[in-house]
Amino acid sequence: MVEHFPEGEKLVLIAANWKMYKTTVEARAFCAAFTPPPGVDVVLAPPYTALHGVLEAGITVYAQSVHWEDEGAFTGEISAPMLLELGVQGALVGHSERRQYFGETDETVALRAAHALESGLGVIACVGELEAEREQGATEDVLRRQLSVLERHDDLVVAYEPVWAIGTGKTATPDQAQEAHAFIKSLLDVPVLYGGSVKPENAGEILSLPGVDGALVGGASLEAGSFSAICEAASRLAS
Ligand code: PEP
Numbered sequence: 001m002v003e004h005f006p007e008g009e010k011l012v013l014i015a016a017n018w019k020m021y022k023t024t025v026e027a028r029a030f031c032a033a034f035t036p037p038p039g040v041d042v043v044l045a046p047p048y049t050a051l052h053g054v055l056e057a058g059i060t061v062y063a064q065s066v067h068w069e070d071e072g073a074f075t076g077e078i079s080a081p082m083l084l085e086l087g088v089q090g091a092l093v094g095h096s097e098r099r100q101y102f103g104e105t106d107e108t109v110a111l112r113a114a115h116a117l118e119s120g121l122g123v124i125a126c127v128g129e130l131e132a133e134r135e136q137g138a139t140e141d142v143l144r145r146q147l148s149v150l151e152r153h154d155d156l157v158v159a160y161e162p163v164w165a166i167g168t169g170k171t172a173t174p175d176q177a178q179e180a181h182a183f184i185k186s187l188l189d190v191p192v193l194y195g196g197s198v199k200p201e202n203a204g205e206i207l208s209l210p211g212v213d214g215a216l217v218g219g220a221s222l223e224a225g226s227f228s229a230i231c232e233a234a235s236r237l238a239s
Contacts, residue, residue, distance in 0.1 A: 004197060012207070012238040013157065013214035014231050015043040015124055016221030017064065017092060022046055023198070024053040031057035032222035037231050039238030041214070044221075045092055045122070048078055055087050065098060066091035066121065068111035080119035090122030092216075096163045110149035113156065122155040124193065124216065127184070131164035140183055147187050157191045158184055159216040165196025167218055172196060174209055181211035200229035207237050214216070 022030065027050035036042040036059065044054050045062040055063045067077040083091065093116065094109035112121045127146040129139045138143070143160075150156065160180050162172050172194070181192045194206050195216035205214060214234065220226045 013041040014234050014236045015193065015216045016227055017216055017218050018046045018222060019218060020047055021222055022050050024050045027053040030224050031059060034228055037235035040231050040234045042231055047219055051086055051088055061088050062090040062092055063088055064092050064188045072142060080116055080121055091116050092124045092126060095126045096128060100215055106146055106149045113150055117153045117155055124157045124159050125144040125150055126159045126161050127159040128163050128181060141182060144187060150188060152189055157193060158188060159193040159195045160184055161216060162197035167195050171202055177206065178209050178211055185211060198230060200226050203230040203233040207234050
């Protein structure tokens with residue numbers, strides 16, 4: 001079980017999604033330059049090949065996905081027992097890049113999340129609308145559909161990541177983020193992270209919004225300096 005969501009305390013979780021960046025050597029160099037600040041739960045999600053490099057540094061590590069079977073003929077996948085054996089504490093599921101490029105659906109997200117949680121892994125399940133869906137006023141319908149396959153669990157965290165804000169430099173306005181977080185929490189009582197072009201310059205404002213329990217960070221998590229600055233902003237709010 002994950003031990004980094006202490007009961008009764010306000011969660012401020014900053015998770016790094018490194019996507020398909022960093023060799024083991026690069027991951028070790030990052031960890032040598034990065035110290036998690038007090039009051040913040042930090043999770044790094046490196047590529048599978050760099051998991052052990054980050055684990056060595058004593059930082060909480062999540063995989064970027066996990067399969068719903070413990071083993072089998074599933075080329076290219078990784079299972080919960082394989083991750084647990086390494087000391088990995090959780091996994092992202094349903095990232096929009098998985099949905100967009102690798103055929104991930106709400107059904108496979110549900111299977112992955114449920115099995116990971118049953119196996120004792122923490123889960124950060126990603127949801128969020130496309131730009132066209134927001135423009136059509138369908139944001140809540142999309143979130144309702146994506147969340148309908150998930151069940152509340154102590155080790156489940158949702159990341160609200162409007163797809164139009166991922167890697168684009170665009171961020172949701174404070175009102176848009178607050179509204180979406182409140183809507184998600186009305187459907188599923190779990191901590192909700194914001195993701196989408198979070199950087200040192202906007203982290204303080206985003207993290208101080210009601211209903212925002214932390215951030216999932218892509219681009220700005222690749223460099224120890226900028227990721228540290230985001231974690232420091234979270235630490236100031238937590239104290
Ligand atoms: C992500 O990939 O989850 C993400 C939020 O990326 P970025 O911070 O680069 O927008």
